[in-house]
Amino acid sequence: MNVLWALNVVVSKLAVDELALPPLFYAALRSALVVLALAPLLRRVPERLPRVLAVGLAISGGSFALLFVGLQSASPSAAGIVSLSGAPLTVLFAILFLKEEVRWRRGIGIALTFAGVAVAIGSPSGLESGWGLAFVFASAVVGALGSVFFKRLSIGAVEMQAWAGVASALVLFPLSFALENGQGASLAANPLAAAGCVVFAGLIVSVGAHSSYYRLFQRYDANMIVPFTLLTPLLTIAFGAWLTGDPVGWRLLAGGGIALAGVAIIVLRPSASIFKPLLVRPRL
Template sequence: MLVLLAVNVFWALNVVVSKIAVDDLALPPLFYAALRSALVVLALAPLLGRVPENLPRVLAIGLAISGGSFALLFVGLQSASPSAAGIVGLAGAPLTVLFAILFLKEQVRWRRALGIALTFVGVAIAIGSPSGLESGWGLGFVFASSVIGALGSVFFKRLSIGAVTMQAWAGLASVIVLLPLSFALESGQGAALAASPLAVAGCVAFAGLVVSVGAHSSYYRILRQHDANLVAPFTLLTPLLTIGFGAWLTGDPIGWPLLGGAALAMLGVAIIVLRPSRALFKPLLVRPRL
């Protein structure tokens, strides 16, 4: 439980640290996502020694649940507050179920349907809160990040590859796509690095090593030892901690609409997570990004 608490703290802090990186430090978001992925590849390079079956599909799905969804999140965080982004990110769970209905013929009864409805209502309330309204267009990219992550989570179920090994291949796919895309669409990479090299290095190291390699690996190690129904609900601490860290570190406006929306969305996700499912990989149901 202490390890799970630490993992949730790191996940929540990652949203705030990423906000600082792409907003305060003016680091281009695609470039930041590529640097994070490159560090993951370096740390997990030994896992790339064996090429998995159906490599193109592994790379495509890995891009969706790693660099692709993170890149959209980082673009959104240029204007969105960490608190509002953390709540909108909860939409990943109902989106995953909806995509599973479409692609995997998942059966949904009234309880999970209620959970899906509550989550979307809660997210809508959070978007209409003061913090959400101040976030502007950024929350659209955060929601798009959840859509891409949810799609990847659904198809991950069909791969015969471990979650940590998938991180390595997902990081490689992300670097291959995002680095050239950054230099084609963005500018100011060198200026941002030169202006605050230590701060940038700290943000990238935290996102790549502490969060992606350390926290995610610990999460999946615990999942191998315990039932997913016991472990996965602990991830609902992340949005609560994100709201707290956002208010403390970046001065997010916190009010009853945001807290009420968060409560509804978290109740909906809890219902979704606790209902049985054979078609979905529950750890990625609640954590649609690697």
Template sequence: MNLRDFLLLIGICLIWAANNVISKIVVSDWGVPPVLYAAIRFAIVAAVTLPWLRPIPQPTWRIVAIGLLMGGGSFALLFMALQSVSPSAAAVVSQAGVPITTLLSILILGERIHWRRALGIALTLIGVLVVVWKPGLTISAGLLLVLASATCASLGAVLMKQMGDIAPLRFQAWVGMTSALLLAPLSLLMESPDWGQVLAAGWPFLGALVFSALVVSVGAHTLYYTLIARYEANLIAPLTLITPLATIGLGVAITNDRLDFQMIAGSVTALTGVLIVALRRTRAPIAEAQEHS
């Protein structure tokens, strides 16, 4: 990988990490309803990428399902979780999506794994359990929502493996449109936003929306897919571990996240497992890309 692309990937990971923390502030500190926030985000993405909707990727039902899972389902659940969960914990627990994707690939696509990837899956799940462990074998509802978010993204990624090549902006257009159409009515049914509180957030909230929709979804994700098409997964995927590490650092610095021995031990174990899984020899089409923020 040349220096320019390496620095570009680092920048992408830092953008994803910053967005995790910003999303926490939006839904927790500013009191913006999480489904509403996700709906507005994807409506902006859909509006900006509207010219790329056609031609429709085939089969249509599959791209709709992928868009709903990797967009609306994954992000709405994550934003709901961030109301009560720290960005650091969410970033580590969401790494469970890597082994979940592998296990779903075995069940749905009939893929096989060798002992090294099985070890990586086990380490990742052990690390996640260490992070979420509380006395009495209880797991918070927020962390369960993070796991549900990771599962949605993983199932979407597996379905994506059955699609042909899709241009990154066309993929973003369908994620944006399907997610906005799902989340807008859900927000009306599920949430009763305090519009006075939402509007009180003012320009910072507008800035968070623009950053999340344009910089993260349209910008960073599109550039990431471009790098995926250029390099093998075993080169790209390990470097994306910068995202959870940077999220932990920003979370500790900005949102006062907990960083004790349990969090450190669980994070190291989980990220080691992810690294082992990611180092498999394979070419990663857009289909294998997980949404990171």
């Protein structure tokens, strides 16, 4: 699952950069495919449907759309490190909205994560990414907000993916055709490659990897599973350097290491109000 999540960042970079798929359109296609795959889960309408759709948009299409916009210029390696800010942001929003109490150890973790992200942004890969990393950070903010309010919903994680896909498709398709152009031309230019990216992001990652991830929590304790997900940013850096030629210097590695240490402290400390899987996987 870590390999698939890391590859998803590289594949998305390929889709919105080299294949020139409009990012909102790409996010909408991915969401539509998730809806088709999980359609049987839509038979039962959940309680507080408007809130489910709003939260689903935040943790799925909304945060993904911002990430894809950022990946038009940001490198996968730098984007992977900046995405780590989702964990401390989730804790901070939990303090604000859920009255979560944070002791000094997690406070140190929050500070370390943001410090590591700042160091990574100052690396050659981060500086070359320019404005793209601002959108990646905005993606982390939106995903963290959605993660906190997901706590207040009585709906399963996989079922939430289906409704998140509905909300995302309903919002992103109109937005794409209002704000973007060239949707048909980009698909026609590279139909097989574009279809492969959408299928990978929608079916293999969102439906396959995420569903498997949440099933693990039915069998094992969160403290056993969540720390393993910290491999994802490390693999993202490796795949970025290997597949897209990202410049990986000591500053990016140092920033990533500091941020990972901070996130590790955050996810290992007990939390009464945050669903731990959403600390490190803030989007569905």
